Amino acid sequence: MNEPFVSRSRKRLQIVARDNPSRLKLFEAVYAQRHTRQQAIKANCLDCQGFDSVAVKDCGDRLCPLWKFRPFQRKSL
Numbered sequence: 001m002n003e004p005f006v007s008r009s010r011k012r013l014q015i016v017a018r019d020n021p022s023r024l025k026l027f028e029a030v031y032a033q034r035h036t037r038q039q040a041i042k043a044n045c046l047d048c049q050g051f052d053s054v055a056v057k058d059c060g061d062r063l064c065p066l067w068k069f070r071p072f073q074r075k076s077l
């Protein structure tokens with residue numbers, strides 16, 4: 001990986017570790033390119049909504065290409 005990416009991802013991980021430690025493993029996997037598609041969507045949605053899983057669940061931006069696939073939605077019974 002190129003140096004700017006490594007440097008930026010390292011800084012980003014420090015912020016995640018400080019502000020949202022429960023999400024650190026997810027973002028470590030993403031930046032190490034060891035993630036699944038679902039993890040990528042989860043990380044992107046959390047990043048989009050300030051790491052607020054309820055805001056991701058309640059996201060109303062139906063124009064977002066990821067909306068249908070966003071995490072934390074209730075499973076239909």
Ligand code: SF4
Pocket residue numbers: 044045046048049055056059060061064065066067068070
């Ligand atoms: S679905 Fe909603 S929370 Fe996820 S990236 Fe799109 S706008 Fe953000």
